[in-house]
Amino acid sequence: MLSPPFSRSRGRFGVVGVLALALLASGCTVANSEYVTGGGAGGLRIVLPQEPPTLEACQSSLTATGVVIRSNITEPLVERDADSGELRPKLATAWEQTSDETWTFTLREGVTFTDGTPFDAAAAAFTIDRAVNSDLGCEVEGYVFGDTDLDVEVVNDTTLAVSTPEPDPILPLRLSFVEMVSTRTSATEKVRVPIGTGPYRVADWQAGQRLSLESNPSYWGDAPAYQNVNYVWRAEGSVRAAMVTNGEADIATSLAPEDGAGELAVAYRNNETTALRMQSDEPPLDDLRIRQAVNYVIDRNTLVRSLFENLATPAGELIPEGIVGYNPDERVWPYDPSRAKQLVDDARADGVPVDTEIRLIGRTAQFPRIEETIEVIQNELEKIGLNVKIQMMDTSTQLTYQIRPFPEDTGPYLLMIMHGNQAGDAAFTLDQYMLAEGYQSSWGTAEFDSLIDAAEALKGDDRQAAFEKLWPYEQEKVVQYAYIAHMSAILAKSASVSYQPDSATGDEMRLAEMSPVS
Amino acid sequence: MTGFLRRRAFTSLLPLIAVLLGVFFLARLTGDPANLYLPVSATPEQRQQFIERNGLDDPVWAQMWDYLGGVLRLDFGESLRTGESAATMALRAFPATLQLAFSTMLIAVVGAVVIGSWAAYRPNSLADRISGFLSMTAASVPDFWFAVIGVWVFAVGLGWLPTSGVTGGMASWVLPVATLVIRPLGVLTQVVRGAMVSALSAPYVRLARSKGAGDLRVVTHHSLRNAAAPALTVAGDLMVGLINGAVVVETIFGWPGIGKLMIDSILGRDFAVLQACVLLTAVSIFVLNILIDIGYALLDARVREKVPA
Numbered sequence A: 001m002l003s004p005p006f007s008r009s010r011g012r013f014g015v016v017g018v019l020a021l022a023l024l025a026s027g028c029t030v031a032n033s034e035y036v037t038g039g040g041a042g043g044l045r046i047v048l049p050q051e052p053p054t055l056e057a058c059q060s061s062l063t064a065t066g067v068v069i070r071s072n073i074t075e076p077l078v079e080r081d082a083d084s085g086e087l088r089p090k091l092a093t094a095w096e097q098t099s100d101e102t103w104t105f106t107l108r109e110g111v112t113f114t115d116g117t118p119f120d121a122a123a124a125a126f127t128i129d130r131a132v133n134s135d136l137g138c139e140v141e142g143y144v145f146g147d148t149d150l151d152v153e154v155v156n157d158t159t160l161a162v163s164t165p166e167p168d169p170i171l172p173l174r175l176s177f178v179e180m181v182s183t184r185t186s187a188t189e190k191v192r193v194p195i196g197t198g199p200y201r202v203a204d205w206q207a208g209q210r211l212s213l214e215s216n217p218s219y220w221g222d223a224p225a226y227q228n229v230n231y232v233w234r235a236e237g238s239v240r241a242a243m244v245t246n247g248e249a250d251i252a253t254s255l256a257p258e259d260g261a262g263e264l265a266v267a268y269r270n271n272e273t274t275a276l277r278m279q280s281d282e283p284p285l286d287d288l289r290i291r292q293a294v295n296y297v298i299d300r301n302t303l304v305r306s307l308f309e310n311l312a313t314p315a316g317e318l319i320p321e322g323i324v325g326y327n328p329d330e331r332v333w334p335y336d337p338s339r340a341k342q343l344v345d346d347a348r349a350d351g352v353p354v355d356t357e358i359r360l361i362g363r364t365a366q367f368p369r370i371e372e373t374i375e376v377i378q379n380e381l382e383k384i385g386l387n388v389k390i391q392m393m394d395t396s397t398q399l400t401y402q403i404r405p406f407p408e409d410t411g412p413y414l415l416m417i418m419h420g421n422q423a424g425d426a427a428f429t430l431d432q433y434m435l436a437e438g439y440q441s442s443w444g445t446a447e448f449d450s451l452i453d454a455a456e457a458l459k460g461d462d463r464q465a466a467f468e469k470l471w472p473y474e475q476e477k478v479v480q481y482a483y484i485a486h487m488s489a490i491l492a493k494s495a496s497v498s499y500q501p502d503s504a505t506g507d508e509m510r511l512a513e514m515s516p517v518s
Numbered sequence B: 001m002t003g004f005l006r007r008r009a010f011t012s013l014l015p016l017i018a019v020l021l022g023v024f025f026l027a028r029l030t031g032d033p034a035n036l037y038l039p040v041s042a043t044p045e046q047r048q049q050f051i052e053r054n055g056l057d058d059p060v061w062a063q064m065w066d067y068l069g070g071v072l073r074l075d076f077g078e079s080l081r082t083g084e085s086a087a088t089m090a091l092r093a094f095p096a097t098l099q100l101a102f103s104t105m106l107i108a109v110v111g112a113v114v115i116g117s118w119a120a121y122r123p124n125s126l127a128d129r130i131s132g133f134l135s136m137t138a139a140s141v142p143d144f145w146f147a148v149i150g151v152w153v154f155a156v157g158l159g160w161l162p163t164s165g166v167t168g169g170m171a172s173w174v175l176p177v178a179t180l181v182i183r184p185l186g187v188l189t190q191v192v193r194g195a196m197v198s199a200l201s202a203p204y205v206r207l208a209r210s211k212g213a214g215d216l217r218v219v220t221h222h223s224l225r226n227a228a229a230p231a232l233t234v235a236g237d238l239m240v241g242l243i244n245g246a247v248v249v250e251t252i253f254g255w256p257g258i259g260k261l262m263i264d265s266i267l268g269r270d271f272a273v274l275q276a277c278v279l280l281t282a283v284s285i286f287v288l289n290i291l292i293d294i295g296y297a298l299l300d301a302r303v304r305e306k307v308p309a
Helices: A008-025 A063-069 A121-132 A139-145 A171-175 A237-245 A288-297 A300-307 A337-349 A370-383 A395-402 A427-433 A446-456 A460-478 B002-029 B033-037 B044-053 B060-072 B086-121 B126-140 B143-157 B171-200 B203-210 B215-245 B247-253 B258-267 B271-299 B301-306
Strands: A043-048 A078-080 A087-089 A092-097 A102-107 A151-156 A159-163 A200-206 A210-215 A228-233 A251-255 A265-278 A357-363 A387-393 A413-420 A481-493
Touching (some): A043 A237, A078 A171, A102 A171, A121 A159, A237 A251, A237 A481, A288 A337, A357 A370, A357 A395, B002 B060, B002 B271, B086 B126, B086 B247, B086 B271, B126 B171, B143 B247, B171 B247, B203 B215, B215 B271
Parallel strands (some): A043 A251
Antiparallel strands (some): A102 A159, A200 A210, A265 A481
């Protein structure tokens, strides 16, 4: 009566045995996989915040993709020096403007792709057609070329002519974003793994776990110092930092000051600038005085000192030093709360509805301590008599407010943005953020538009001088933005690796510049 | 038993369909993927091309029929992020989650039986009170806190364990499993202790004792079986929670499981992958519940008798 009718062993099997069997049955692939750490003999280990969604070369303007492939697996015709902004030869050895609309490139000889096909003018033409003129919907097409199609002509094996419908003084710079791929690449579909000419090629990609590169034995240039490179990804900044301090990784990127990398942390300028964009088509933000008041009441020095730990500098324009068009005599709005309050009071006296609720929109995790930054700004705006409500959004939701077409009937809002001009020329910023109808611009003036257009058509010193004048003009006549700070980034680097990050590192981390400390 | 299974399968089908449709519509409320997948400078034409290419311009009902038709053909669509089949991505990630969940549960069950029995054997003793306090604490502290503290103490401070990963051998399992096991261990210990206290005072145990059965034999052979049924039910619920909720731990430790894939898909508005993940999880929870019912029936004759063959 006390014994159940089924056997005792089956009874236990029901609880523990099922679990144990299921554990075995689920396949110990994870537990058993051998991890070639790549450390020690000739290997380098890098931890990134996220897995690249794809390594398709024409998606290289995506940060997560570009940081792995650009100049590592694939290479462009010319590359931009991150410090000087000058263009340097890569797969092209020389280039010149041969007519108003045409640039002619002389290509490097003796270069082959890792699948054995030669790199020549036909391959370059194939790549440009595929990335810019096709229906693939490549990231680089929209990011760099807008809706402009290029006319590509193979003159001979080592000469390529590229023409634009309108004269384009910075075409070589734009082409520095097009990573060359083998002619065996599908022209009708995006591919996950590119075949390039770079110092590395993909050895093994275990989706979700790690990505391994090995050096390209037939590389045309100097062989890189590391034979193998392993990328892994961890979402938590503190874990990434700990991996370097713990000896599990050699380099960790995208860290915040509080992530704990300690003395292994390296801060570097990263071309990113934070700013509040003012949606100026609705009251009270359509009143110039209110927009000026917002500018006067942001205490940039205190933000930089206390929240950004001095890893940033107060900004008076949307691009930092090193970008063509940067104004070295940058004027930063002074912190003057009483002046700001006076401006708001004046506007109120004139019947401007200053009590209208204004949303202050931030993107979660856009930069370290964004929440605190937003709170400080809200507090200051409240003090001068504006009615400001904070709204934090995730990336996708925030982007609906950042890019056209903007949502309608949403009331006035201030939008925190962070802009990184990785192309090195102010035109990429001005077109999007400053033209009245720019994709990320809430308003502008016809006069400002014509000044921008005129500046962008110029070359050399004239171009620089014309761009420089645009920034003070924007501050005085347009005031769409309250610039906050030129930012810095932090990476953690093991003492055994020699590497000097530069302003392009966040988008293009060149493995060939890394070497073991001897 | 077959009739029981058939009925169980049928009653579970409705929630499954509800989950299927729910995630479809909820995912679409979260925003337009075009914003994430196109460069901010994309022209309206490029935007339109993207929307058409991915069928996002069809009415939502048409998209739903399309999706349901695909599900019937086991075609779950393609990932917007990677271009891979959504089903492949979900199935690839799932074993990692199962391994994590099953190893965690195995340790929790064994641990809870040992600690719970030990505590129940001498109710209200010091050992019982300590285990009670610790298991209550364990059951109520959030995962992420343990995860972060674990990394700081054992990986960074002491350097005994890797911070994260799955490919560093068994050592890389310690922190994720230890983080996950704490809550189920705490809850199960309490359940086992409660069930064992009443089992140990049951008349048949007293009878066994009077016949000269030793302490160990009384606990392992006479009381545990009767205590097992409630523990199994709770363990089943906890297991569902583990499969469903390893999200935080998987994200922190870079564990390539379904929880992490789900979070990535939500943030990436990768509807097809999200839907495949949710469906796979729902089906596995459904199967798990049936297994629990069967286990429960096998353990407890009274339940089995209520189940018409």
